[in-house]
Amino acid sequence: MQEKILILDFGSQFTQLIARRVRELNIYCEIHPFNKFPEVDASVKGIILSGSPYSVRQEDAPFFEFARYHQQLPILGVCYGAQSIAHFNGGEVMASSTREYGRANLDYIKQENELFKGIPQGSQVWMSHADTIARIADDFEIIASTDNVKVAAFQITGTKTYGIQFHPEVTHSTDGKQLLQNFLVDICRCAQDWTPDSFIETTIAELKAKLGDDKVVLGLSGGVDSSVAAVLLHHAIGANLHCIFVDNGLLRKDEFKSVLDSYKHMGLNIKGIDAKQRFYDALAGLTDPEKKRKAIGRVFIEVFDDAAHEVQGVSWLGQGTIYPDVIESVSVKGPSATIKSHHNVGGLPDFMKLKVVEPLNTLFKDEVRKVGAALGIDPNILGRHPFPGPGLAIRILGDITPEKVDILQQADAIYINNLRSAGVYDKVWQAGAIYLPVQSVGVMGDERTYENVICLRAVESLDGMTADWCHLPYDLLAKISNEIINNVKGINRVVYDISSKPPATIEWE
Template sequence: MDRIVVLDFGSQYSHLICRRVREANVYCELLRHDTPARLLREIRPKGIIISGGPASIYVEGSPRPDYGIFDLGIPILGICYGHQLIVDRFGGRIRKSNVREYGSSNLVIDDNKDLFSNIKGNIRCWMSHSDTAESIPKDFEVLAHTDSSSSAAIVNRNKKLFGIQFHPEVLHTESGTEILKNFSFRISEAAPAWNMKDFLESSISEIRNKVGRDRVLCAVSGGIDSTTVAVMLHRAVGNNLRCVFVNHGLLRGGEEELVVQSFEQVLNIPLIVVNASERFTTMLRGIKDPEEKRMIIGDEFARVFSDVASKHGPFQWLAQGTLYPDIIESGVSHGPASVIKSHHNVKGLPKWLDLKVIEPLSTLYKDEVKKLAENLGVPTQLLKRHPFPGPGLAVRIIGEVNHEKIRIARESSKIVEDELMAASWYNKVWQAYAAVGDDKAVGVIGDGRLYGHIVIIRVVDSVDAMTADWVRLPHDIIEKISNRISNEVEGVTWVTYAVSSKPPATIEPQ
């Protein structure tokens, strides 16, 4: 099967490049930035993409690839830092820019062959750089420019080398997917032969080969990720699978009942239910730092799994619903990415928990998991639910987690979901919830003054959770949500609406 490989130099969008190429049904995988050229020669990819990254090429010690990749005769596309790396390698000059470009810019296409084939002359593109090419190498031509960058896209057609200073992988870039398709199909001549049906078959075979006759403990939350993993494992290892659902006291309203019903009555997969509410809330008492909260929740999950394994074991494996976005945000990707936030199922299990980890979805994005879940027959009531973080309401509570704020976040989020469903908006958005923090504001309830909590309504739209836009809900829906929260949720005086996209914000506040 034809493939494109991405060399990861630490961009927060590295995985997203893979995702966009896969949208075109071409298999794409992420490799370390310093993957040896000899290994790439063995893999025989149809094309190589060099990702962006936080480094500057002129700084000593900045990451470099094995320069032998440029002698393989394989088409190469450099994005942002990858573009600058190509310029530097072949004799051009990169310097710190006088004008930093972050955000949307107008790209003027000067040459619409190959990379820009069938793309109009001016498009909006997403820039994220503070370095620029002062001069481009000999034998390279300019394909496109912006007001601040005279060589925003370059090519050496003899060597099949392309460099672009913008990010085609993000949805903010107009025709970005078409640019990546042009590289994959026109330039690299890759065949579109990869799909979720093939992934499912190969994954089940891989699970059987890896696990053998061992027993697997699968942590499920009721979300689409862990449910999909559970169904895959059930097909692969049958009765050697046991699923465990942990109620950590930070769930959405009615979550436990829905999960138990779905697994036992619809999927026919036995479920171990553990009520550990007090354990988690006790451990979180007095903790305000979001990273510390996530770490505590991860460690406590491990202890619960250890207890379950001792009681119902022995088990040799622990299965988790880790996805690509979890890995990239936790800074555990193949390249030098920064940590945005830790995920309890990514940082690794404590050494004392003697279980090997299996993560069948760790190369997929959320929308790919949804397609996979449909193929597996996951119940619609779970398939259509909005994503919910593993740490639960703890990451929707700013500051210390306590019973009052848990109640406010849970009750307010239920109102948000109910009103969106009533207005037929629930399935139009990616995620919708309410968050609460330590800030308070004065309000008037009846004839009395109340100093109460401020609730933040957060509604976003996304395709893969790597980027997200805040949703412009009709004002009458926002008004209904606000009125209901103010009137029905005790202790709330103000209701606000979040208007930050990702980036710069993240989807969850913590």
């Protein structure tokens, strides 16, 4: 039985970051909304309560039945989690006279306390709260303070229940990793045995038991997630896995052939389908991004379903769904607000009549890459930038035509090839060219031109949840711009996007 830590989500922007920090210590954890807490069994080694945008003083403040668990399991409350423990157990939380956000230093630490082992007095921590714990119950003990926050950390006497007012999961808390390790390893007694190799061994065994001799059909995209999912399934069921790669006419330049070749070298049972015209017909005249996405999704399902029916006796659909998709679909307030509708979670049309198997739905993107490396997958596939499900359709603003796709494919290929040759491709999280429905005046030779604009986008990120624009060298941008304008007919201007997420998104549509 895989041991785990349960993270109770009260809606904090940092909850996923807590999970990532726990996973970095080779400890498996799961995030659950506070109002959908699972049954606790022998595999659970401890509980972490997240922060929250709420105040415990609000009438509708998220509540967790803390008393039910705190005598049997170690518990760590972070920010709101700590305030909740204090507030509902005889303490008092009130609005802080000085809202504390940003860096602070622990000027008092109870050195002999297990939670603070190896953490020096003066350690920098990151605060992000408007409330403060003004008073704690008699059976609570203060174990750390800052100049402005007397109860920066506490322990309930005689228990392994702790609360901290700061965020150890952010890098600004310089000893945050040490504190989490103290809690998880020394207090919760986690074995730190959750590694890519152990995940592969466990997952393949589970897939064999779950699928038996059943057949699985899986849509490959050429990306990291579907590729790793395919190889795991291939290890489990061999030729009973049937992979389908659809050319929707919206892939990158020459991608259909190159991806098919790479998969065949991996020994996968794969069929390529040229469905470009069906997608172009469905997209004709559509300009609204959401209508484009839905048209692409509908046609993909139709094409995929036709191909799946050619395989006799298929029972399962394999998907490369990863953990952030799952978390967002069961968030504290229900499914997250729809920004765009292209991730995997959400079920299948009734007519497909297939059960779903998702071997990666407990992993973050960086963990998927580590598992892929342990499986021996080609680094060119594992290092590939994320690419949107609807493909170039959402990188062409406005209506889609084969001519626009061809122009964008050429420009995008010049951009990506230059990033590779300059040695910066692997330093960028995601990059792509955008075709803008904007024409501008230009001069080529002695002629006046009135042609279209290509925008270049490149961002740095850990998981795509937030992103910052990449500071690419000016001389590289100049080289890319010149090559695009000189070689791609119909483009006379290239611009570079310097927007971060938030407030912008990584893709333009």
